Structure formats: structure tokens, C-alpha cells
Amino acid sequence: RKEVEQDPGPFNVPEGATVAFNCTYSNSASQSFFWYRQDCRKEPKLLMSVYSSGNEDGRFTAQLNRASQYISLLIRDSKLSDSATYLCVVNKLGYQKVTFGTGTKLQVIP
Amino acid sequence: GAGVSQSPSNKVTEKGKDVELRCDPISGHTALYWYRQSLGQGLEFLIYFQGNSAPDKSGLPSDRFSAERTGGSVSTLTIQRTQQEDSAVYLCATRQLNLSSYNEQFFGPGTRLTVL
Numbered sequence: 001r002k003e004v005e006q007d008p009g010p011f012n013v014p015e016g017a018t019v020a021f022n023c024t025y026s027n028s029a030s031q032s033f034f035w036y037r038q039d040c041r042k043e044p045k046l047l048m049s050v051y052s053s054g055n056e057d058g059r060f061t062a063q064l065n066r067a068s069q070y071i072s073l074l075i076r077d078s079k080l081s082d083s084a085t086y087l088c089v090v091n092k093l094g095y096q097k098v099t100f101g102t103g104t105k106l107q108v109i110p
Numbered sequence: 111g112a113g114v115s116q117s118p119s120n121k122v123t124e125k126g127k128d129v130e131l132r133c134d135p136i137s138g139h140t141a142l143y144w145y146r147q148s149l150g151q152g153l154e155f156l157i158y159f160q161g162n163s164a165p166d167k168s169g170l171p172s173d174r175f176s177a178e179r180t181g182g183s184v185s186t187l188t189i190q191r192t193q194q195e196d197s198a199v200y201l202c203a204t205r206q207l208n209l210s211s212y213n214e215q216f217f218g219p220g221t222r223l224t225v226l
Contacts, residue, residue: 032212043201043217044153051212087153089215096141096207097166098215102152 001026004090006101013108017078021104023088024070033064033071034089038103044087047073078108112136114218116202122224123192131187131221133202141205142185143215144177148198156200159185160207192225199223 006023013019025033033050048055050062050071061074075082088101115134123129135142144156155169159179170176174192179185189196199222203215 034212034214043219044215045217046214049212049214096160096205097155097158098143099155100145100153 003027003099004088004101006086006088006104008102008104010105010107013078013106015078015080015108015110017108018074018076019078019106020072020074021086021088021106022070022072023101023104024068025088025090025099026069027090027092028066028069029092030069030090032091033062034091034098035062035071035073036087036089036100038085038087040084044100047086075106078106080108080110082106083108114202114204114216116200116218116221118221119219120222120224122226124226125194126191128188128190129192129223131189131200131223133185133187133204133218135183135185135202135204136206136216138206139204139216140182140207142179143203143205144185144187145201145203146198147201147220153201156187189223192223194225197223197225 035047036044037047038044050064054063059076063072085103085105087103091098117132142159145153157167157177161182162179174190177187199220201220202218205215206213
């Protein structure tokens with residue numbers, strides 16, 4: 001089983017829709033979690049960190065479920081500019097190496 | 111500049127030649143990572159530096175790949191006797207190390223390597 005697993009998609013959604021992605025991780029010692037965004041032919045950039053209490057940034061909400069070992073990203077009112085690949089990132093306790101998922105591709109269509 | 115820089119941005123080489131890729135980290139970032147990304151694929155971890163030492167080089171695909179970091183700053187990734195399957199974008203990322211585990215990685219723009 002991969003350390004971090006994501007549905008590769010693509011998720012094709014109309015503008016204005018709400019879309020959610022999940023990411024599962026296998027190591028219960030995982031400590032910190034992130035969502036990165038990668039545009040086509042660009043480097044990944046941090047979208048948001050995922051805290052135990054969950055966090056929200058505008059149209060984006062991230063949640064962590066430690067019991068089931070997954071994190072989620074919810075995007076409300078999708079914009080065309082949200083089209084990208086969303087990478088789930090997991091960091092193990094006391095270990096500086098981070099593990100990236102293979103990404104979920106989102107395409108928002110007019 | 112304030113960000114991570116990589117050079118060259120593009121490199122075309124012939125099979126069998128050696129190539130050297132460079133990463134200049136953000137000042138003060140002691141952790142440095144190299145990844146490889148083939149077209150349409152996810153990030154493949156290659157090696158991680160903490161200061162000048164490499165606690166984890168488990169991702170290097172073969173002994174043709176090596177990396178070093180000097181002065182806790184610039185890092186070079188060297189690929190010897192390049193093969194066509196080495197063609198990919200090589201990404202460098204750096205990170206500040208402190209008590210927080212929530213420090214994000216900052217990525218450079220990558221070096222696009224094409225082996226003919």
C-alpha cells in the first residue's frame with residue numbers, strides 16, 4: 001500500500017460547483033499535512049496546511065480525520081482558475097522527509 | 111532573489127553524457143530536497159539534505175545519480191551517462207527546520223532535462 005494515496009481524477013466540474021477530494025495515508029505516526037497546488041508545467045505551491053481542528057481559507061476547507069487516516073479538501077463555488085492538480089502531502093513525526101501523493105487533477109469547465 | 115532558484119531551466123543532452131543541475135535555496139533553509147517529475151506523473155523523491163549531510167538518499171534511482179551540498183547552501187544533482195528515461199523535470203525544494211513540523215516546502219521552477 002502506498003504511503004499516500006489520491007484519486008488521480010480527472011474531476012470535471014462546472015463553474016460554481018462544490019468539489020471534494022480525499023487523500024488517505026498509511027502511517028499513523030504522520031504528524032503534519034498539507035495540500036499543494038500544481039498548475040500545468042509549474043512547480044507545486046502550498047495551498048493550505050491541514051490542522052487537527054480543520055481550517056478554512058475563503059472557498060477552501062481542509063479537514064483531517066486521524067481515526068480513518070485521511071485528509072480532505074473542499075472547494076466551494078469552483079472557478080475556472082481552480083483548474084490544477086492538487087497534491088496531498090504528509091510528514092511523519094520527527095522526520096523531515098515529506099511524502100507527496102500523486103495528485104488529483106481538477107478541471108473546472110465553463 | 112527571495113525564492114529557490116534552479117539552473118539551467120532547460121537542458122538538452124545526448125545519451126551517455128553527464129549533466130549537472132544546480133539548486134540555490136532560500137537563505138536560512140537548512141533542509142533541501144530533490145524530486146523528479148516525469149510528464150503527467152507525480153513527484154518522485156530523490157534525496158534530502160539536512161545541512162550538508164544527506165540522511166535520506168533512498169530515492170536515487172541508480173548509482174548514476176549523485177548529489178552534494180556545500181556550505182549548507184547550494185546543491186548540485188549530477189547524472190552520469192544519461193539515459194533517455196532520465197528525461198524529466200527535476201525540482202528542488204527547501205524548507206526551514208525548526209520545532210514546527212508545519213514548515214512548508216518552497217519549490218524552485220525546476221530544470222527540464224531532455225536526453226536525446
